[in-house]
Amino acid sequence: MTAGEAWTDERLRSLTATVLGEDGWAVTDDDGVLHLEPAEAGAEAPYGGLRVLVGPQPALVSVVVQAPEPVPDDRVAAVARVLAEANAGRLVGWFELDPVDGDLHVRAVLDLDGAELAEEQVAHLLRVLVVRAVDAMGEWVERIGDVVAGADPVA
Amino acid sequence: MSLGDRLHAVLASLQWLAVPDSEVDGGFHLRPSDGPAPWPVVAAVPPGTHGVVVLSVLPDPVPADRRDAVVAALGPMNLRTPGGCVEIDLESGEVRARAGLDLGVCEVEDDQLTALVAGLVDASLGTMGAWREVVEAIAGGTDPDDIELLRAGAA
Numbered sequence: 001m002t003a004g005e006a007w008t009d010e011r012l013r014s015l016t017a018t019v020l021g022e023d024g025w026a027v028t029d030d031d032g033v034l035h036l037e038p039a040e041a042g043a044e045a046p047y048g049g050l051r052v053l054v055g056p057q058p059a060l061v062s063v064v065v066q067a068p069e070p071v072p073d074d075r076v077a078a079v080a081r082v083l084a085e086a087n088a089g090r091l092v093g094w095f096e097l098d099p100v101d102g103d104l105h106v107r108a109v110l111d112l113d114g115a116e117l118a119e120e121q122v123a124h125l126l127r128v129l130v131v132r133a134v135d136a137m138g139e140w141v142e143r144i145g146d147v148v149a150g151a152d153p154v155a
Numbered sequence: 156m157s158l159g160d161r162l163h164a165v166l167a168s169l170q171w172l173a174v175p176d177s178e179v180d181g182g183f184h185l186r187p188s189d190g191p192a193p194w195p196v197v198a199a200v201p202p203g204t205h206g207v208v209v210l211s212v213l214p215d216p217v218p219a220d221r222r223d224a225v226v227a228a229l230g231p232m233n234l235r236t237p238g239g240c241v242e243i244d245l246e247s248g249e250v251r252a253r254a255g256l257d258l259g260v261c262e263v264e265d266d267q268l269t270a271l272v273a274g275l276v277d278a279s280l281g282t283m284g285a286w287r288e289v290v291e292a293i294a295g296g297t298d299p300d301d302i303e304l305l306r307a308g309a310a
Contacts, residue, residue, distance in 0.1 A: 057237050077227060084226045087242040091206045092255040094240035097230040100307045111238055115270035121261050128259040
């Protein structure tokens with residue numbers, strides 16, 4: 001693809017798999033969701049796992065970094081307060097906590113709809129997106145763990 | 156030309172009047188060229204970044220005694236929002252719908268930047284439009300558990 005062409009979801013998914021594969025990720029396509037594992041033997045996926053989705057809007061890429069563990073029901077409110085602090089003022093990405101099952105992850109998105117970027121540009125933006133999402137989890141995972149374990153979220 | 160200067164030009168091409176915002180370093184206060192904005196909208200190149208963030212700001216801050224209730228609703232709201240997030244400043248009670256882009260070292264042409272910024276503006280406005288009434292209801296005393304849109308399984 002060259003500059004001047006719009007990005008379809010399928011080509012975006014294909015480029016994502018190629019670029020992240022070149023960067024040392026083993027990419028598994030599970031019904032359109034790209035699951036990433038370090039290709040190096042013995043290395044572990046960051047935190048609770050990493051995946052990339054394309055959609056539901058056209059040419060919208062989401063990088064999702066899963067927290068190591070779901071949040072127990074009795075700590076959801078406390079963790080939600082920490083996440084409000086974590087989210088405010090970020091440039092890209094945000095934490096999402098599902099109060100029903102305690103699922104916690106960072107999601108960072110890139111909306112390429114209508115943007116006629118070249119492959120090299122999209123590849124760079126995808127790499128930045130992955131780094132920002134992983135870094136966000138790394139920045140807050142210890143504090144979140146402390147609050148899950150009972151620490152005061154306001155402290 | 157700096158990214159901030161280019162952002163100003165891009166916003167003008169998208170029919171937004173952009174006035175430097177004295178409260179936001181590197182930011183512009185936006186309003187459509189043909190009338191008032193539905194709520195305050197700010198676009199900025201945050202200092203120290205090579206990225207753009209667009210914020211739709213709820214006109215009235217959330218009272219201190221209702222901020223925890225809004226925090227409890229942010230998870231369900233953001234899980235249902237594909238391209239942006241709702242965040243709250245716990246100190247001021249300001250609620251914002253945020254969409255951001257980190258370009259890293261990627262260079263983009265003006266037409267490409269225009270398309271990317273247009274996506275951010277749409278995401279921020281769309282997110283605030285989707286959730287404004289819900290946030291205002293909670294800020295006004297409604298229990299988040301009584302809001303149908305926030306219940307598990309709601310679209």
